[in-house]
Amino acid sequence: MLNYRQLHYFWVVAKTGSIARASEQLNLTPQTISGQISLFEQAYNIELFQRVGRQLELTESGRQTLSYAEQMFQIASELETVLRAQPEEQQIVFRVGVADMVPKSIVYRLLAPAMALDGVLRISCREDKLERLLGDLAIQRLDLVISDSPMPNHLDIKGFSQKLGECGLSFFADPALAARLSAGFPACLHNAPLLIPGQDTMLRSRLLRWLAEQHLQPRIIGEFDDSALMQAFGQSGSGLFVAPSVIAEEVCQRCAVQLIGQTDAVTEAFYAISVERKVKHPGIVAITESARHQLFQ
Incomplete structure (x- = not known):
């Protein structure tokens, strides 16, 4: 099983650029950090850093690991914010992926009703190729994908398409x-x-x-x-x-x-693609209702 503490030490070293700076930030000795990263490397038979002169540089495995660590600790930070918030202050993070060919004006008009839900939602919007967005939808990194085509039949991904108009x-x-x-x-x-x-x-x-x-x-x-x-x-x-x-x-x-x-x-x-056949998410409901009864009336 992945050791998240060791991953965190690696992430801090990669972000700060050195074990010395990471030890100051983590309030740990350099030997402790170095030892834990070595154990992490041994567990997966990889090298995360290589020394170039007096500098540490990420290897290809290190860059790949950092990419995942960035996403994991960003989500962890969002979760901590949500958990620490008072009930009346809590917001639902609405993560939307937009296929890159969908016009930005259409995207804004589709998302505007969700943004108007009295501060209940905080929208996180990302644009990319449809297949990559659907991959993130499958592992619940996204709540919704807006596209100019329905869910492709050839992808082994669970998803349901709703035609917005x-x-x-x-x-x-x-x-x-x-x-x-x-x-x-x-x-x-x-x-x-x-x-x-x-x-x-x-x-x-x-x-x-x-x-x-x-x-x-x-x-x-x-x-x-x-x-x-x-x-x-x-x-x-x-x-x-x-x-x-x-x-x-x-x-x-x-x-x-x-x-x-x-x-x-x-x-x-234009389509809204989600993992729910019967949509319950307030943001998706607001988008689909507004699209069908106003934008594409």
């Missing part, structure tokens, strides 16, 4: 590029520079299929896994870009771009 797709361009588009929508897309979502998104295949059905061949000049980055390139005039129609007005105002056209033939859906 869907909407059509809007096309935008900066004013200079918009002025050069002579035809009406959607004909103006033909041979126009276009920025599209990356290969891992559900929207990409739907968009390309619709363009083919309309006999349109834009010049695809960029593919982006991050919707904010795609909008930044579009705002600079690199090409037309797309966003969910439900935030079209906000995109125009924030990015100073023009709405070129909209279609409901291509839709983008």
Whole structure:
């Protein structure tokens, strides 16, 4: 079984950079700390540090161990804060993972109802690739994952998808590029520079299929896994870009771009993925109710 005291000594040494500084912080002798770390290394037949000159540097095993130790002691610190709080001061930490292609404006609108629960929740939000987020969901590092696709069938992870809603797709361009588009929508897309979502998104295949059905061949000049980055390139005039129609007005105002056209033939859906089939978490309930009855009404 993992010796958490030894792991803690290692963590402090790695954070402070030396056994001497760690001994001052822990109020222990350097010999005690060094001996305990040696026992930890012997138990797993690894080396955590290597000496380079007069400095200690982490080995590859040390870096990997530190990554896990950081997360463990961060969670332990959060738990201690919760346990020491008075009942009326306690908050529920609501840990949300967001797939990187979900537009940030959509994320904010989805999470806002949970943040408005009179201080009951403290939201911890992290953005990453969907599969990594689902891995953290499986081991309960996350309470919820927001994605543009439901739970993938090929993953051996227990999770349940709730569709929050869907909407059509809007096309935008900066004013200079918009002025050069002579035809009406959607004909103006033909041979126009276009920025599209990356290969891992559900929207990409739907968009390309619709363009083919309309006999349109834009010049695809960029593919982006991050919707904010795609909008930044579009705002600079690199090409037309797309966003969910439900935030079209906000995109125009924030990015100073023009709405070129909209279609409901291509839709983008958003999902809440959790480990509970019947959702009880107050944050998830607030998100799903608001999404279905307000945002995607």
